[in-house]
Amino acid sequence: MIKFKEINTVSNYLSLLRLLLAFPFWIMLDHFNSPDFRYMLFGLVLFASFTDIMDGYLARKMNQVTEFGKIIDPLADKVCIGLIVTKLFLIHEIPGYYFFLIIGRDVLIFLGGIWLTRKIKRVLPSNMLGKITVLTIGIVILLILLNFKSAFYFKVVYAISILLIIASFVGYTIRAVEFLKVRPKHDIIKDLMHNLEKKDI
Numbered sequence: 001m002i003k004f005k006e007i008n009t010v011s012n013y014l015s016l017l018r019l020l021l022a023f024p025f026w027i028m029l030d031h032f033n034s035p036d037f038r039y040m041l042f043g044l045v046l047f048a049s050f051t052d053i054m055d056g057y058l059a060r061k062m063n064q065v066t067e068f069g070k071i072i073d074p075l076a077d078k079v080c081i082g083l084i085v086t087k088l089f090l091i092h093e094i095p096g097y098y099f100f101l102i103i104g105r106d107v108l109i110f111l112g113g114i115w116l117t118r119k120i121k122r123v124l125p126s127n128m129l130g131k132i133t134v135l136t137i138g139i140v141i142l143l144i145l146l147n148f149k150s151a152f153y154f155k156v157v158y159a160i161s162i163l164l165i166i167a168s169f170v171g172y173t174i175r176a177v178e179f180l181k182v183r184p185k186h187d188i189i190k191d192l193m194h195n196l197e198k199k200d201i
Contacts, residue, residue: 011069012055019076049135086103143157
């Protein structure tokens with residue numbers, strides 16, 4: 001059970017704030033064609049990116065890395081990015097394959113994370129590759145908000161983000177397999193005993 005002291009940290013509050021920003025993102029994207037709203041969205045995305053950088057930094061700096069933080073940090077990233085790209089897809093600002101790549105990766109990692117947590121009894125933390133992937137997708141979103149989709153550098157960042165989406169998913173899968181391989185033997189024995197007891201019942 002997660003205790004309040006694990007939640008009550010500066011880094012976790014920054015992650016929670018980023019999670020709450022998903023709602024104004026969704027509402028403001030209804031006014032995507034308004035320059036004023038697009039600049040406001042640009043500022044909010046920059047702020048969300050800042051909280052994403054700071055929460056991990058502060059958690060390590062202040063020795064406040066918690067199991068709750070390992071959950072809420074990537075969850076906030078996935079919810080924010082997921083809602084933004086969903087709305088951008090619905091208003092035809094990004095192609096379908098890009099939308100499904102991002103959402104598909106996040107859904108598979110989320111479901112895989114739940115399964116892995118049940119297996120190894122701990123939360124698999126985010127890694128640098130995943131953070132860089134989210135940051136690159138964020139840059140793509142910022143360039144779309146600034147109407148730079150036709151620029152050469154947008155196409156370069158866009159292509160890099162696709163490669164990172166695929167690479168980060170492969171990397172997460174490899175890490176999950178490695179964690180399963182080094183799983184403590186007593187956990188495996190405990191599970192076996194539990195399964196035997198259930199069969200006896």
